[in-house]
């Protein structure tokens with residue numbers, strides 16, 4: 001099973017029926033699989049905070065949701081994470097491509113990478129860093145944890161995890 | 166008519182429909198004049214009323230009305246193409262366009278100048294976009310509800326505010342009663 005297939009199978013296993021995505025080269029494969037999965041409604045967003053709003057609505061409408069996004073957007077989603085997702089106590093798995101880590105060819109990406117974990121820690125978002133391909137085995141437990149505690153949870157996936165991009 | 170008068174005139178049309186209400190004064194006015202479990206009040210995140218409402222509409226069958234403002238739509242412009250391309254016929258976006266940022270002291274917005282939100286929504290691909298004047302709001306909203314078609318209403322009104330208390334209800338309570346009401350209605 002490819003890493004992308006395993007991720008989508010876990011989303012389905014945890015009854016996630018709506019996924020919003022903002023693209024990243026590293027996530028292209030998983031976005032394609034999400035789009036092709038019949039039990040998931042795939043709704044591309046134009047901005048990550050917009051996507052978090054859609055996810056909050058879907059949750060209140062009775063459907064579990066998730067967001068797929070790049071770490072460079074963490075800064076613009078702080079207010080939404082704090083005053084919507086956390087304030088109203090809603091679960092939100094965030095599958096995040098962790099650009100700017102080992103293997104990164106674009107220097108500018110490292111600038112945001114050094115702030116990524118600090119920003120998530122500052123707002124108390126439980127954060128998991130998938131670095132080796134085998135780390136994908138943790139996703140199942142991370143998703144269970146997210147819906148157990150009703151929190152936004154960050155899953156950072158770096159270039160080594162994706163075996164480059 | 167100012168926004169609070171528009172909201173007051175719409176209360177009988179909202180009836181028992183689920184309403185997602187924009188942050189600040191619109192939520193405070195709706196809360197003061199007609200608080201119900203079917204109302205979801207936004208206490209933070211300016212701009213996301215339309216996104217939250219669309220999410221609720223896509224996830225279940227009941228009708229959802231998002232009350233938005235011109236300033237808030239301007240802050241989340243990306244929402245209009247998303248709405249246009251993900252049609253939910255149980256969703257109505259009601260933009261109360263008073264040409265100003267009401268909750269922050271009536272600073273003028275671009276929607277009150279050269280920018281037409283009606284034209285923008287249409288250009289984004291939204292199919293049923295209706296502009297109306299404040300006095301026509303109840304009839305326009307009722308027609309949109311009866312049409313069973315996803316509709317964007319841009320309701321033009323005057324700028325101005327009344328004094329209203331802030332909402333002190335706990336956000337989890339707001340969310341929980343809204344969810345339970347939706348769940349019961351979808352059962």
Ligand SMILES: [Mg+2]
Pocket residue numbers: 234235236261262263264265266267
């Ligand atoms: Mg306004």
